[in-house]
Amino acid sequence: xxxxxxxxxIPSQFLGDTQQSKAGRGTFVEQGKIYSEILGILNKKSDFIxxxxxxxxxxxxxxxxxxxxxxxxxxSSWLVDINAPYPALLHVSEVPWDVEFGETDRYLNHGDSxxxxxxxxxxxxxxxxxxxxxxxxxxxxxxxxxxxxSKVPRIIGKKGSMITLLKKYTxxxxxxxxxxxxxxxxxxxxxxxxLHTIKKIESESLSFGLTNRIENLLKNETQDVQ
Amino acid sequence: MTITPSIKREYLSKLASQGxxxxxxxxxxxxxxxxxxxxxxKAEGSARVKxxxxxxxxxxxxxxxxxxxDTPDSGxxxxxxxxxxxxxxxxxxxxxxxxxxxxxxxxxxxxRESEIIEVEKLCIVPGEKIWMIFIDIHIIDYDxxxxxxxxxxxxxxxxxxxxxxxxxxxxxxxLQERYPEIGNYLKEHPDNYTLPLREPxxxxxxxxxxxxxxxxxxxxxxEIAEARLTVATDEKGDIRAMQKGLNGSFTVDEIKxxxxxxxxxxxxxxxxxxxxxxx
Numbered sequence: 001x002x003x004x005x006x007x008x009x010i011p012s013q014f015l016g017d018t019q020q021s022k023a024g025r026g027t028f029v030e031q032g033k034i035y036s037e038i039l040g041i042l043n044k045k046s047d048f049i050x051x052x053x054x055x056x057x058x059x060x061x062x063x064x065x066x067x068x069x070x071x072x073x074x075x076s077s078w079l080v081d082i083n084a085p086y087p088a089l090l091h092v093s094e095v096p097w098d099v100e101f102g103e104t105d106r107y108l109n110h111g112d113s114x115x116x117x118x119x120x121x122x123x124x125x126x127x128x129x130x131x132x133x134x135x136x137x138x139x140x141x142x143x144x145x146x147x148x149x150s151k152v153p154r155i156i157g158k159k160g161s162m163i164t165l166l167k168k169y170t171x172x173x174x175x176x177x178x179x180x181x182x183x184x185x186x187x188x189x190x191x192x193x194x195l196h197t198i199k200k201i202e203s204e205s206l207s208f209g210l211t212n213r214i215e216n217l218l219k220n221e222t223q224d225v226q
Numbered sequence: 227m228t229i230t231p232s233i234k235r236e237y238l239s240k241l242a243s244q245g246x247x248x249x250x251x252x253x254x255x256x257x258x259x260x261x262x263x264x265x266x267x268k269a270e271g272s273a274r275v276k277x278x279x280x281x282x283x284x285x286x287x288x289x290x291x292x293x294x295x296d297t298p299d300s301g302x303x304x305x306x307x308x309x310x311x312x313x314x315x316x317x318x319x320x321x322x323x324x325x326x327x328x329x330x331x332x333x334x335x336x337x338r339e340s341e342i343i344e345v346e347k348l349c350i351v352p353g354e355k356i357w358m359i360f361i362d363i364h365i366i367d368y369d370x371x372x373x374x375x376x377x378x379x380x381x382x383x384x385x386x387x388x389x390x391x392x393x394x395x396x397x398x399x400x401l402q403e404r405y406p407e408i409g410n411y412l413k414e415h416p417d418n419y420t421l422p423l424r425e426p427x428x429x430x431x432x433x434x435x436x437x438x439x440x441x442x443x444x445x446x447x448x449e450i451a452e453a454r455l456t457v458a459t460d461e462k463g464d465i466r467a468m469q470k471g472l473n474g475s476f477t478v479d480e481i482k483x484x485x486x487x488x489x490x491x492x493x494x495x496x497x498x499x500x501x502x503x504x505x
Binding site for chain 2: 069070071081110111112113139140141142143144188192
């Protein structure tokens with residue numbers, strides 16, 4: 001980390017001039033000046049000023065991998081809850097199966113979980129998701145937990161360092177959706193270990209050197225078991 | 227409405243079939259209970275109760291009122307519950323809905339039917355003026371088992387309540403011209419005094435899913451529960467109130483088991499409550 005510490009900003013806090021930098025996510029511009037839109041952590045990347053929210057719902061971005069729960073099966077599509085303000089639409093042409101009109105509920109029904117990719121987000125924030133990508137399917141077995149969407153990058157870690165750690169020490173199958181839903185599958189003791197490690201990551205997400213500490217923790221625990 | 231993913235149901239049922247719960251509790255165990263009294267200084271009595279992450283604040287307010295015609299010489303108690311959207315994404319603002327009304331009624335019944343409040347001592351002028359007790363319950367954070375948290379908070383609030391003679395004195399003195407009996411009442415109670423109470427009932431809630439019954443269901447367990455049973459028991463182990471919820475059913479043996487577990491847990495919670503209220 002190049003930054004000394006993480007600065008927390010409040011809504012309408014002055015962040016910079018539009019001449020020197022560009023307004024990114026979580027900010028707004030008024031009379032050539034950039035202000036924060038939300039309570040969050042200031043993040044300056046190249047020219048952009050971004051504010052990463054501390055808490056809040058998931059804001060869908062095209063290309064994100066998410067975990068959704070089917071709300072409703074309609075004649076030629078499904079409504080899927082992806083932890084965003086509004087449900088996402090999954091059309092029959094976007095699934096790997098050959099679905100007859102009106103038979104959507106034979107494939108996915110209320111309460112089923114899917115791994116999906118955000119296909120499009122239009123200007124009204126209507127979201128379409130797709131299952132047509134590698135490793136996307138209906139989830140069977142395992143467990144889904146929900147964390148703050150803004151904490152997802154910390155759980156994945158830099159270039160996936162944290163998640164690789166978790167997988168290595170617990171031998172669980174883990175899929176982290178960008179929308180804050182995490183799917184875990186493995187034997188019960190290991191799942192419990194993952195759950196409590198994720199809780200720790202979530203509560204200490206603002207501190208530095210977290211990956212090393214989590215590695216030590218996981219190492220010690222594995223030794224304890226042996 | 228948030229929807230429960232069906233794999234959550236499978237996961238919890240799988241754990242349950244191995245005799246485990248998601249938070250490593252035993253089936254009959256409660257989450258840690260924390261009671262704080264005197265939480266709202268302006269109320270006659272108040273308490274904040276935490277059961278795990280569930281958080282409830284209850285306040286008791288007292289006022290002069292007219293008795294009901296069928297009970298001219300006893301006080302009146304009403305309970306109201308408020309589920310604010312801050313507590314859970316499933317709660318919405320507006321008039322109370324079915325769940326808030328059920329919550330208020332279950333708490334109300336536990337307190338009313340156990341006759342913890344000595345209503346006959348709350349009469350000032352028979353047939354004319356009595357004390358009215360308002361119990362207001364606010365859900366601050368919802369993580370399952372609101373019934374027990376709400377009734378425990380209400381009890382703690384009642385047990386620490388003071389009858390506000392000082393505040394209401396000017397009004398009583400004015401009324402004294404019409405009802406001379408008030409003079410006697412004021413002579414008997416010149417200052418604020420603790421609300422006269424009998425022994426408290428403790429509500430314990432169980433939920434059934436699959437073939438297991440768990441005490442103090444967490445939010446996840448409540449979401450997948452098929453049936454729910456709340457039993458309020460008193461110090462002697464007598465049942466004072468009961469409420470069955472949801473669509474599923476209990477067998478007779480299961481109900482017996484639930485009642486026994488409720489009495490056992492009720493004992494522990496009562497001790498905790500006594501320790502905090504100082505009785």
